Amino acid sequence: MDFLAQVLAWFTDPANWTGNNAIPLRLWQHLSLSVVSLAVGVAIALPIGLYIGHTGRGARFAVAVSNIGRAVPSLGWLGIAYPISTGLFQRAGIGFLPAFIGLVALAIPPIVTNTYAGLRAVDDELREAARGMGMHELQLLMRVEVPVALTVILAGIRVSAVAVVATAPLAALVGGGTLGAYILQGLALSDEVRVFAAAVMVALLAILTELAFAWLQRRAVSPGLAAAGDASWVEPPQLPAGPAIVPS
Template structure:
């Protein structure tokens, strides 16, 4: 059986073990990990970008997490948590922790870098219009940071989607099942088919983030991110218009 035969087999597209169901499990792990990672990394990134403090310590420690071996960490967490957690959670919790640790660094980096990279002319103009420091942060710096923030979340999403296959090592469902089961059965068509589905899912999410960026990021910021250089007055005006002053 070839990879195309495996993908075209209707039996692989139905039932609890079919591709749609496994994609659902895969997206569930990914979504939970991204929500938790965003809840941790975005506020922390805002604090670092706003105050300029803790960047070396916090961001450096977060980036060091990328060097951890994912599979080894997964097994270690399972062994540590198995005596204290019962039921299916003993398999799900280590998986989510590993994926969260993988997602935090790009989101954190994108958040504080975006805030620190906000156009100084726009910040000065907002301050001159009577904005408080908090208003400058929420109405100028954060909107200006949106392209880099979304880029960080997009990078985290792609990393988590490609790595969530490790859930199958602990017996969980997901697209990793095709790779693990295919290897156990010497079914290379199943292994390659599962890998292609993961790649297709990552590509679909990438396109989704491209569309999201075009929807939520203002055209002026998109032009800036593409390294076009509008006149300074035009840059300041476009940024301030997106965040009218509070009276």
């Protein structure tokens, strides 16, 4: 109990609310880095997944991306991004940039694989019907395939979002701040209170992200599909053996 009281005292200490190591600043670094990385990750991965899923071309590429995504540890993405970033931009390549590059790389694989798997699972008869109604390819994609596959696509974005928020603390290693800065400071100073307080914030942030995206997923799926039980048109995605979700 004594320890928890110290943690509480840390949170209420005014010194932790001002200056260049303040909680709001660290939170802002964490959230802005996560949001920007996820947004860019989605902007890159979604079109690729949609193209591969719609045309069926490059399926091997999708599987390769998913395998690489699983094999390279989250720390590996940041570690590799660091020398690339500093090599290209010298001092400007420290801090936000390498963390951003690493997190974007981390965010891409789940979105590509889920988008691809979701579209592939759309019933061929549904495609035939849409073509028979005179839809052209883009209409077929946007009005039939994406709405039907939306649950699976959003699940991929959710996995990426949680992985990004959960890995963002490692940005502190490359000078990117975030809540991870407290963890590194605490470990260096043997300040268990600081480490613990930061870990709790990181865990809460990841769980909140998970819940927010779960809510979004439920909201965004067409009521027609939701009413039909477990989205009757969508077969479970046929991914290579392994979980869609890996702890990050």
